[in-house]
Amino acid sequence: MPYIWSKKEDYNHCVELWPYSSLPNKGFAIFILITFLMLNFPLYTLLGTKYFWVIFTFLFVMLAAVWYALRRNYKDRNILEKLTITAEICQLTRQNPDGKHQNWECNRYWTKVALHESGGPVPNYITLSGSGRVVEIGSFLSEPERKDLYNELVKVIKKFQSN
Numbered sequence: 001m002p003y004i005w006s007k008k009e010d011y012n013h014c015v016e017l018w019p020y021s022s023l024p025n026k027g028f029a030i031f032i033l034i035t036f037l038m039l040n041f042p043l044y045t046l047l048g049t050k051y052f053w054v055i056f057t058f059l060f061v062m063l064a065a066v067w068y069a070l071r072r073n074y075k076d077r078n079i080l081e082k083l084t085i086t087a088e089i090c091q092l093t094r095q096n097p098d099g100k101h102q103n104w105e106c107n108r109y110w111t112k113v114a115l116h117e118s119g120g121p122v123p124n125y126i127t128l129s130g131s132g133r134v135v136e137i138g139s140f141l142s143e144p145e146r147k148d149l150y151n152e153l154v155k156v157i158k159k160f161q162s163n
Contacts (some may be wrong), residue, residue, distance in 0.1 A: 002141065003149060011087035013156050017149075019077040019140040026084075028070060036063055079140060083128075085156060092128060092135055106130030108160050115150045126150050 003017040013083045023031070039059045046052040080095040090111040090158050107130065116125040120139075124146045127134050 002145070003138070005152070006157070011160070013085045015083045016084075016151075017081040017138050018080065019079055020142070021074075021077060021129075023070070028074075031070075034066060035066065039063060060117045077140075081137060083137060083153075085160060087160075090128070090130065090157075092137060104128070104131075104133060104135045106133075108157075111157055113150065113157055115147075122146075124150070126153070128153075 002020045003015055006014045006016075019152045039101045041060070043052060043056060046055060051105070076097050078095075082093045084091045084093075085108055088108065090106050090108040094102045096102065106128070111128060114127045114129065116127065117123065119125075120127075120136075122139055122143070124143050125139065126137050126146055126149060128137055129135075137153075138146055143157060
């Protein structure tokens with residue numbers, strides 16, 4: 001799962017969330033190499049003709065577009081969310097792909113966790129509310145991961161509110 005809980009003390013929990021990466025850098029390099037080689041096979045029959053450079057140009061542009069799209073996807077997935085729950089506060093920090101940080105903080109006793117099965121940008125949308133604000137958490141996770149995260153968040157928040 002692309003999130004991990006860390007518990008330092010009974011009254012200090014932290015969860016870090018990040019988007020799943022199914023194509024590591026080594027896999028990216030292999031994919032681009034294999035794609036390049038497969039695109040070149042039809043070109044061997046055109047060697048020495050005037051059509052070679054025309055088709056090669058289009059294939060090269062297509063390969064460059066795939067390269068750009070995959071690299072852009074890597075950059076857009078550069079998200080990290082960190083939820084810290086202590087005896088006093090519940091704090092969510094989000095690092096966006098552009099490097100900017102967003103923060104939300106609330107008294108841990110008044111923190112509410114909600115699961116919106118429909119009506120959100122994604123199914124089973126998780127929100128935290130408190131201090132007059134509602135913030136999302138884990139919207140980039142898959143649907144089963146969001147359900148699991150919601151159940152874990154409810155357990156931890158209830159544990160803190162019962163003390």
